[in-house]
Amino acid sequence: MIDIRPVANTIGKLVITLGAAMVIPMCVDFMAGDPHWKSFLEAAFLTMLAGGLITLATHGANHSLTIEQAFLLTAAIWAVLPAAGAMPFMIGAPYVGFTDAYFEAMSGLTTTGATALPELDNLPKGINFWRGFLNWSGGLGIIVVAMIFLPVMKVGGMQFFKSEGFDTLGKILPRAFDIAREMTWVYIGLTAICAIVYILLGMTGFDAIVLAMSTCSTGGFSNYNASFGPYAGVLEYAAAVFMILASIPFIRMVQLVRGSAQPLWQDVQIRAYLRWTFFAIAAIVVYRLLWLEAKHPEAIIRETVFNVVSTFSGTGLSSTDVTQWGHFPFAILVVIGLIGGCTGSTACSVKVFRYLVLFQAVKAQLRRMQSPHRIFPLLYDGRPLDRDVVDSVMTFFTLFMLTFGLLVMGLAMTGLHPRTALTGAWTSIANVGVLWGPELSPNGAVDQLPTAAKWMMTAGMYVGRLELMTVLVLFLPRFWRS
Amino acid sequence: MIDIRPVANTIGKLVITLGAAMVIPMCVDFMAGDPHWKSFLEAAFLTMLAGGLITLATHGANHSLTIEQAFLLTAAIWAVLPAAGAMPFMIGAPYVGFTDAYFEAMSGLTTTGATALPELDNLPKGINFWRGFLNWSGGLGIIVVAMIFLPVMKVGGMQFFKSEGFDTLGKILPRAFDIAREMTWVYIGLTAICAIVYILLGMTGFDAIVLAMSTCSTGGFSNYNASFGPYAGVLEYAAAVFMILASIPFIRMVQLVRGSAQPLWQDVQIRAYLRWTFFAIAAIVVYRLLWLEAKHPEAIIRETVFNVVSTFSGTGLSSTDVTQWGHFPFAILVVIGLIGGCTGSTACSVKVFRYLVLFQAVKAQLRRMQSPHRIFPLLYDGRPLDRDVVDSVMTFFTLFMLTFGLLVMGLAMTGLHPRTALTGAWTSIANVGVLWGPELSPNGAVDQLPTAAKWMMTAGMYVGRLELMTVLVLFLPRFWRS
Ligand SMILES: [K+]
Ligand SMILES: [K+]
Numbered sequence: 001m002i003d004i005r006p007v008a009n010t011i012g013k014l015v016i017t018l019g020a021a022m023v024i025p026m027c028v029d030f031m032a033g034d035p036h037w038k039s040f041l042e043a044a045f046l047t048m049l050a051g052g053l054i055t056l057a058t059h060g061a062n063h064s065l066t067i068e069q070a071f072l073l074t075a076a077i078w079a080v081l082p083a084a085g086a087m088p089f090m091i092g093a094p095y096v097g098f099t100d101a102y103f104e105a106m107s108g109l110t111t112t113g114a115t116a117l118p119e120l121d122n123l124p125k126g127i128n129f130w131r132g133f134l135n136w137s138g139g140l141g142i143i144v145v146a147m148i149f150l151p152v153m154k155v156g157g158m159q160f161f162k163s164e165g166f167d168t169l170g171k172i173l174p175r176a177f178d179i180a181r182e183m184t185w186v187y188i189g190l191t192a193i194c195a196i197v198y199i200l201l202g203m204t205g206f207d208a209i210v211l212a213m214s215t216c217s218t219g220g221f222s223n224y225n226a227s228f229g230p231y232a233g234v235l236e237y238a239a240a241v242f243m244i245l246a247s248i249p250f251i252r253m254v255q256l257v258r259g260s261a262q263p264l265w266q267d268v269q270i271r272a273y274l275r276w277t278f279f280a281i282a283a284i285v286v287y288r289l290l291w292l293e294a295k296h297p298e299a300i301i302r303e304t305v306f307n308v309v310s311t312f313s314g315t316g317l318s319s320t321d322v323t324q325w326g327h328f329p330f331a332i333l334v335v336i337g338l339i340g341g342c343t344g345s346t347a348c349s350v351k352v353f354r355y356l357v358l359f360q361a362v363k364a365q366l367r368r369m370q371s372p373h374r375i376f377p378l379l380y381d382g383r384p385l386d387r388d389v390v391d392s393v394m395t396f397f398t399l400f401m402l403t404f405g406l407l408v409m410g411l412a413m414t415g416l417h418p419r420t421a422l423t424g425a426w427t428s429i430a431n432v433g434v435l436w437g438p439e440l441s442p443n444g445a446v447d448q449l450p451t452a453a454k455w456m457m458t459a460g461m462y463v464g465r466l467e468l469m470t471v472l473v474l475f476l477p478r479f480w481r482s
Numbered sequence: 483m484i485d486i487r488p489v490a491n492t493i494g495k496l497v498i499t500l501g502a503a504m505v506i507p508m509c510v511d512f513m514a515g516d517p518h519w520k521s522f523l524e525a526a527f528l529t530m531l532a533g534g535l536i537t538l539a540t541h542g543a544n545h546s547l548t549i550e551q552a553f554l555l556t557a558a559i560w561a562v563l564p565a566a567g568a569m570p571f572m573i574g575a576p577y578v579g580f581t582d583a584y585f586e587a588m589s590g591l592t593t594t595g596a597t598a599l600p601e602l603d604n605l606p607k608g609i610n611f612w613r614g615f616l617n618w619s620g621g622l623g624i625i626v627v628a629m630i631f632l633p634v635m636k637v638g639g640m641q642f643f644k645s646e647g648f649d650t651l652g653k654i655l656p657r658a659f660d661i662a663r664e665m666t667w668v669y670i671g672l673t674a675i676c677a678i679v680y681i682l683l684g685m686t687g688f689d690a691i692v693l694a695m696s697t698c699s700t701g702g703f704s705n706y707n708a709s710f711g712p713y714a715g716v717l718e719y720a721a722a723v724f725m726i727l728a729s730i731p732f733i734r735m736v737q738l739v740r741g742s743a744q745p746l747w748q749d750v751q752i753r754a755y756l757r758w759t760f761f762a763i764a765a766i767v768v769y770r771l772l773w774l775e776a777k778h779p780e781a782i783i784r785e786t787v788f789n790v791v792s793t794f795s796g797t798g799l800s801s802t803d804v805t806q807w808g809h810f811p812f813a814i815l816v817v818i819g820l821i822g823g824c825t826g827s828t829a830c831s832v833k834v835f836r837y838l839v840l841f842q843a844v845k846a847q848l849r850r851m852q853s854p855h856r857i858f859p860l861l862y863d864g865r866p867l868d869r870d871v872v873d874s875v876m877t878f879f880t881l882f883m884l885t886f887g888l889l890v891m892g893l894a895m896t897g898l899h900p901r902t903a904l905t906g907a908w909t910s911i912a913n914v915g916v917l918w919g920p921e922l923s924p925n926g927a928v929d930q931l932p933t934a935a936k937w938m939m940t941a942g943m944y945v946g947r948l949e950l951m952t953v954l955v956l957f958l959p960r961f962w963r964s
Contacts, residue, residue, distance in 0.1 A: 332891060365877040469848060476849060
């Protein structure tokens with residue numbers, strides 16, 4: 001049997017941290033003169049109490065994790081922390097039930113950005129800050145986990161990125177704190193620069209902080225019903241730059257800060273990502289110009305850049321109603337959402353790296369069909385790809401598509417319109433954030449959906465964010481026996 | 483450089499055969515007193531002339547094929563024969579253009595069953611016979627190719643079914659004729675029994691022959707605008723049985739005829755196929771009964787059995803408007819269409835065998851994640867699965883989903899409604915036959931679609947039927963150099 005005490009102990013400490021963080025939105029509300037600050041005080045107290053009890057109950061646990069415990073910890077973080085993060089939504093305004101509150105917190109911490117709240121413009125400032133903060137801390141969490149845990153867990157081919165001298169779990173935890181610290185600083189720095197740029201280009205201070213947090217985490221929560229709409233204009237270009245930076249491998253930005261830009265420019269994944277982004281934008285711009293829209297060409301280019309980058313990076317902010325662009329642009333947006341940004345970033349979905357591996361595998365397979373007795377080595381960036389990595393990537397892709405199909409079917413089963421079922425499954429599993437359909441509230445919120453559909457989407461965001469296999473492995477009976 | 487003469491020689495002979503076959507619908511029209519028989523005479527003459535010229539020009543070519551020539555022959559059969567099969571549609575009624583005629587013949591020979599003709603009820607009998615015959619001969623062709631060529635070509639894991647002592651191409655052709663002969667007799671027998679059963683249960687002789695040909699090839703062409711609708715009733719059950727028989731491995735039926743039923747009952751693929759069919763039917767029946775439809779329960783069960791089996795087997799005949807069943811049943815139909823029947827039959831799509839292999843691979847991957855240093859052998863029906871087979875299956879699935887996505891996007895680009903684009907891509911790549919959307923004619927015909935969309939669907943049917951990789955391999959530059 002697995003000893004779950006070290007896992008529970010870490011979870012307890014993270015819950016305390018999240019509870020302590022509620023003091024910030026409390027101050028936001030207090031300074032705004034909004035009596036809602038008392039709700040945050042209550043939520044913070046209850047959350048820290050719960051976290052404290054868990055920590056105390058498991059005090060003295062051994063902290064060197066086995067591989068099973070690492071899986072369990074990863075799965076537990078994104079299952080338990082949303083419950084803590086949901087507290088403020090239930091205790092004060094908007095006073096939603098547990099289903100919606102947990103959905104909102106899960107959407108925040110998985111950096112999905114789909115909302116269960118139909119009215120955002122008039123929420124207490126603290127709540128909108130808290131939503132942005134959930135996005136932001138979820139993004140930070142995933143960078144740490146993606147960099148440190150997933151490679152050792154061999155999830156979806158991530159072992160390709162395993163650092164040198166890093167291949168036993170015993171060495172992970174101390175080193176993890178080092179990497180986490182360095183990345184946290186880069187992440188804080190990126191968010192701060194983003195907020196400053198937003199303010200310089202005309203945003204209010206509060207909006208800049210909330211939207212910077214949701215931009216740099218590719219989260220997508222906005223404090224406006226119209227998402228990024230109120231700031232349409234030059235700010236769309238600025239946001240596009242930061243969404244791209246947030247969806248390329250963070251290790252490259254750490255290297256950039258250390259003074260070497262070369263690894264960033266030469267990264268084949270980043271190059272492919274930028275190339276594909278360019279093609280998607282170009283195709284849609286040409287299509288929209290040919291359809292002779294009344295809009296000014298600059299507006300067409302600007303809107304397309306923003307919304308394509310937002311979908312491709314999995315951010316999910318929107319500045320206009322993209323369904324008005326026509327079927328072809330919409331199809332492109334769905335497809336790039338199923339690609340997603342780069343590995344090692346806050347981006348979700350299948351990711352560019354895995355597609356590059358898949359293309360290599362398909363090419364090798366075709367060659368092998370023709371010359372059955374020759375060996376064709378698979379290369380990525382000049383490095384040979386292990387069979388193990390290729391296998392993992394293909395399994396991941398298969399599982400991703402099967403889960404996606406299953407989720408569409410499940411959502412359709414609750415009676416949803418096919419468009420809602422399709423984009424709802426898509427936005428959940430790929431953690432994009434936007435969805436479309438007749439059952440949604442005017443701001444795109446899911447509050448009117450059946451409860452079963454909300455929980456399916458919540459589950460979809462969860463398994464999508466954790467790269468599916470991290471969760472599925474827990475269902476092997478032998479996992480619990482070892 | 484590849485010597486294309488033996489390929490062209492075989493193609494020439496097949497074109498002559500197809501031209502000679504036009505004599506049958508000519509007789510049908512003649513006996514019906516329809517002057518349209520002259521169109522078939524003209525088409526037969528022109529087709530046989532063209533085939534004869536090709537054959538003469540390449541006379542004396544060496545007939546032992548290299549692996550490259552086998553690929554080229556397979557790809558050429560399904561590209562050239564539709565052009566020959568299209569002749570009667572252009573020369574006489576319905577007098578359609580080349581795009582629609584080629585679409586119709588491609589749909590027939592790939593056993594897809596989507597039609598480009600908006601009015602079927604009043605066509606000359608010969609033309610409706612010809613459509614059924616294209617389905618039927620396409621089905622026969624694919625059984626032969628799937629049994630003999632694809633395993634040696636290692637397409638999509640089909641090498642798993644490679645027969646003993648059968649692993650060099652030199653041995654293929656003589657043996658191919660043996661197997662083809664035996665299978666042809668079983669195929670003819672099955673179609674004859676099907677037609678007799680149809681007549682006994684109340685069909686007219688002509689309808690029974692046309693519909694038996696399209697049932698036993700999982701083709702799906704009907705001589706009625708309402709597809710199988712005019713024969714709703716007990717005939718739906720009968721058709722369901724024959725559609726299932728047509729979508730299980732034909733080698734099992736050959737064994738059955740030889741007196742051993744055991745291989746059929748013990749085939750894990752057939753068992754999984756029947757199990758999943760049962761689940762799909764049960765889920766939809768329960769859903770429809772819970773929605774308290776006005777219809778009699780027997781009608782609900784009967785309709786569900788027929789239309790689920792028709793979609794799962796990739797036949798594509800329909801007896802009712804399934805879009806009226808609700809979103810969940812529709813989602814199930816789309817999913818089972820993406821599964822398809824069994825390998826070694828006339829069924830298309832991904833097929834049950836490949837999903838069974840995928841599930842095994844996912845399970846092994848999950849176990850390996852947890853115990854990185856243990857080896858988990860993959861088994862299928864107790865036999866170990868080679869890495870090579872698993873690789874091929876995963877590559878196939880990846881390619882299938884990518885092509886499907888690309889096709890949806892391409893169709894959307896022509897301005898089609900998303901529902902038409904989605905079901906059009908689905909029906910093409912998986913060779914199902916039915917599609918839905920506002921741009922279609924009342925009988926579901928594609929005649930009103932943009933020309934570009936028709937050609938994309940034609941290409942989709944082609945690569946879908948040829949298991950994608952058979953076609954893609956021709957695009958490797960090294961293929962032509964060898
Ligand atoms: K997002
Ligand atoms: K069909």
